Amino acid sequence: MTEPIYLDHNATTPVDPRVLEKMLPYFSEIYGNASSIDHLHGNRSKKAVDAARQTIAKLLGCRKDNEVIFTGGATEANNLALIGSYRRLREKGRHIISSAIEHPAVLDTLHYLENEGAEVTLLPVDCYGVVDIQALQAAIRSDTILISVMFANNEIGTIQPIKEIGEVSKKHGVLFHVDAAQAVGHEPLHVYDLNIDLLSFSAHKFYGPKGVGGLFVRTYAPMVRLDAVMFGGGQERGLRPGTLNVPAIVGMAEALAIAVQGQKAERERLGDLSATIKANLLAAFPGIIFNGHPEKRLQHNLNITIPGVEAKGLIHLLKDRLSFSAGSACSTTKVEPSHVLKAIGLSDDECFQTIRFGAGRSTMNSLQISEILIEGIRKLN
Numbered sequence: 001m002t003e004p005i006y007l008d009h010n011a012t013t014p015v016d017p018r019v020l021e022k023m024l025p026y027f028s029e030i031y032g033n034a035s036s037i038d039h040l041h042g043n044r045s046k047k048a049v050d051a052a053r054q055t056i057a058k059l060l061g062c063r064k065d066n067e068v069i070f071t072g073g074a075t076e077a078n079n080l081a082l083i084g085s086y087r088r089l090r091e092k093g094r095h096i097i098s099s100a101i102e103h104p105a106v107l108d109t110l111h112y113l114e115n116e117g118a119e120v121t122l123l124p125v126d127c128y129g130v131v132d133i134q135a136l137q138a139a140i141r142s143d144t145i146l147i148s149v150m151f152a153n154n155e156i157g158t159i160q161p162i163k164e165i166g167e168v169s170k171k172h173g174v175l176f177h178v179d180a181a182q183a184v185g186h187e188p189l190h191v192y193d194l195n196i197d198l199l200s201f202s203a204h205k206f207y208g209p210k211g212v213g214g215l216f217v218r219t220y221a222p223m224v225r226l227d228a229v230m231f232g233g234g235q236e237r238g239l240r241p242g243t244l245n246v247p248a249i250v251g252m253a254e255a256l257a258i259a260v261q262g263q264k265a266e267r268e269r270l271g272d273l274s275a276t277i278k279a280n281l282l283a284a285f286p287g288i289i290f291n292g293h294p295e296k297r298l299q300h301n302l303n304i305t306i307p308g309v310e311a312k313g314l315i316h317l318l319k320d321r322l323s324f325s326a327g328s329a330c331s332t333t334k335v336e337p338s339h340v341l342k343a344i345g346l347s348d349d350e351c352f353q354t355i356r357f358g359a360g361r362s363t364m365n366s367l368q369i370s371e372i373l374i375e376g377i378r379k380l381n
Contacts, residue, residue: 005369007324010154010182010301010358015251016207022254023209026247034244035235045246052253059260060199060216061190069215069236070249074181075105077200077215080239081177082109084226085146085198086118089175093143097174099123099131099160100343102150106179107339110148123149128293129158129344136168146175151183155340155356156292157301159187166195175224181205181213185259186267186298191216197224203248207361208255212248215239270359271299273366277357278302280370285377291344291354302357305346309380311355318376322369325356 006014026048034049036042050065057065071077086096098110100122110120121139123131131149147169152159162178169176177198183189184199185206191199202213217239218224226239233241259266281288281304289305306314311326318324337351346354363369 001320004319004321004323005365005372006362007322007357007359007369009360009363010157010205010298010356011325012204012210013207013360014362015209016255016258016361018258019208019251019255023247023251026250030246034246035233045244048246048250049244052249055253056214056256059256060184060201061192062216063192063220066237067216067219069217069239070244071213071215071236071240072211072245073204073213074179074200074202075213076240077202077213078103078105078177078179079109080215080226080229081198081200081217082106082146082148083113083229084239085175085177085224086113086116087227087229088225089145090117093141093145095119095121095141095144096146096148097121097123097136097139097144098148099125099150101125101129101153101155101340102148103154103179103181106148106150119143125158125343127345128296129153129156129291129340130293130296131160131165133161133164133168136165140168140172140174144172144174146177148177148179151178151180151189152187152298153292153340154182155338156303156344157182157298158293159183159296159298162196163194169197170195175222182298185256186263186300188263191218197222203252203255206255206259208252209248212245212252214252266361267299270363273359273363274299274302274357276366277370277373280367281373284374289350291341291346300359300363302359303354304357305350305354306377307350307353309353309377311353313380314355314376317379318372321372324358326352326354 030044032041032045034045037046053068054065057068094117096118123135149160149165166176175197178196179200181202184201197218199216204210228239235241287307291303337348341351
């Protein structure tokens, strides 16, 4: 049987063969604990980690290598950023601002912090999923200590005005955290130019291994300090204890270097591919709705509402030909409508008639994808 065309790159990407090749020696040949620096085996691993940290820091626009803290992924990085900054600053204030369309890794963590006394304001978004800067400014209070807004939405692909939000945060002396899991490796990004204080990312979103990610923690103007939320070992400046996953860290650095090097060309290619699929679908079904911002968006993302066609039914019908999702991979077990789609104004029925395409490096034939999808919609319409 022919393998289905994979269109769920927003959920995860395959490990690039060049990344896997780079990782392999660190499973069995260079196997020392990177914290065991008193002998040769440990020092070899430490040098690999140091080199990876330097590579990632440079590609993110950090001032210092130690601004990169390695974690198990963006979810853990979000937890560390939000809980760590809240506990460090709660004597100064307890108010946190975020948006209504954040990933559950942020929203669930903020809900947890409410049990610790945090007061959370979730900003609404417009019909494209964009946070309003004036609404943000109006929401800031004297006790606001943190703003957390994602770089790009994992469901609808909308990119937020991050630089402007960062400018507002700096003006008011409020820390600014960005969940950039969908953006790192895919969009131009420089943490200092964008006025970001904390930034979360995950390797498996840019063709690296699963189970590894990181958190940028600014050390200059201001120097950001976090309370640890895990304990035992003192690794990663005491913020993320535990034996470092050397193969995964090496792989993440290689994956990011490859992604950034080819970023401009790949964004252009995927933008053209997505535009072709969009045009073909609209020609066949003029009533189809494309969600998210038409221009300020991830080039490889398409979020499509198909009136009268249930998303799960279409996914099941085409499962042997296309692999795509009805929304975030982190919420597919839930039966309630997407909080992101509801926030941009879709009805419950429209939410359940919405699919998400995430194209990637292996996505080539836009005409074939269009024809398969059109055929499936016609069968269910």
